Amino acid sequence: MMLLGNRLRVLMAALTLVWVHGAYAAGTVEPAMTVAHAQASPLVAVAKAGTRVVAVGDHGVVVMSDDGEHWRQANTVPVDSLLTALTFVDDQQGWAVGQAGVILHTTDGGEHWTLQQRLDEQPGLLSLWFENERHGIVVGAYGYAAQTQDGGQSWQRLQVGEDGDDYHLNHLFASSDGTLFIAAEMGNAYRSTDHGATWQALDTGATGSLWSGLGLRDGQVLLAGMTGRVLLGDPAGDNWQTLDSGTEEAITALTQLADGRVALVGNGGMTAISDAALTRFTVKVREDRVNLAALAPLNDGQIILVGSAGVMPQ
Structure with a gap:
């Protein structure tokens, strides 16, 4: 479980519980509680819905801000479990995922969320990507991957890696030309050039887990993770070079500025x-x-x- 402790130590217990089939997986789904100063709760992911910023975290907390200074909690979140990632296809419609295969959907920029799916295998979901309002992919612990072609109403399993691989799939993202990449455990990474239908393993030369990735505007790709590792790849992901990040801390996320x-x-x-x-x-x-x-x-x-x-x- 080295992966868990290095991603966000404060959330390790919650993640461990679900990934060893803990009590939540067998229990009922409860709505998130309204809490004072929700923006001070442990948060794991953040995304833009137009100009609005929306963040998700532990106990089903979802907070948002229209100016980056004043924050409020979402009006309705149907789960009180850990949410790990979210994405929006426009300023209104978005999805969030989390432990026990939970997939949430919003049509009003994050103000209200519905429980769209709780996947049968109840995987720990770590990342998601939506091409448009119909087609999306989720990935997570132990090699789990699935896609939807109907906006999240139904999901079909995808094969990433070889049969028997159970690497945690930590972050799914697209490059500027639409090629999909997955940053994964133990230096593994994967590429899809057909919108996620099939995946090819990449030789990154890394051994430590890769936590995040980013498609740059010039077509190149970044992967980042353990011990401050940052890898710069060509648009195809065939060749990688190590950049000097100046740190040995685990890198959890990255973004390109204007x-x-x-x-x-x-x-x-x-x-x-x-x-x-x-x-x-x-x-x-x-x-x-x-x-x-x-x-x-x-x-x-x-x-x-x-x-x-x-x-x-x-």
Whole structure:
């Protein structure tokens, strides 16, 4: 379970429970509680719904902000379990996933959520990608992958890797030309050039787990993960070079800023921003050294950080 502790230690217990078929998997689904200062709850992922920022985390907490400063909790979330990832196809319609195969859907920019599916095998879901309002893919623990062609009403299993592979599939993302990539456990990564129907394993040269990835605007691809590893790949993902990230902390998420630079976050309060050429990263460490899970750029050039202490300033 090294993967769990390095992604976000504060959530390790919750993830471990579901992945060893804990009590939640066998129990009933309860709605998320309304809590004071929900933006200070442990948060795991953040996404943009138009100009709105929406973040999800433990106990079904979903918070949102239209200006990056004032936050409120979603009106309706039908689960009180850990939510791990979310995505929007426009400013209104989005999906979120989490433990025990939970898939949530919103049609109003995150204000209200419905329980669209609870997948039969109740996998721990870690990431998702939607091409449009109909076609999407979810991935998760122990090699789980599935796709929908009807907006999430039904799901069909996908094969990623060889038969018997059970690597955790940590992050699914698209490059600028639509090629799909998965950052996975133990240095594994996968590519699909047919919208996720089939997948090919990539030789990244890495051994430690890869936590996140990013398609750059110029077509190149980044993978990042354990011990500060950042890999830069060509558009096809056939050739990879290791970049000097300036840190040995586990990197949990990265994003490209409006000016082309890349920002990343990780454990121990680590933040870093590259130069335009990706030749150097300037690293800063927060005084509180709180674990950071995700980030999102705002329109004013600021960056929203989320992690074990909730929403945090840059």
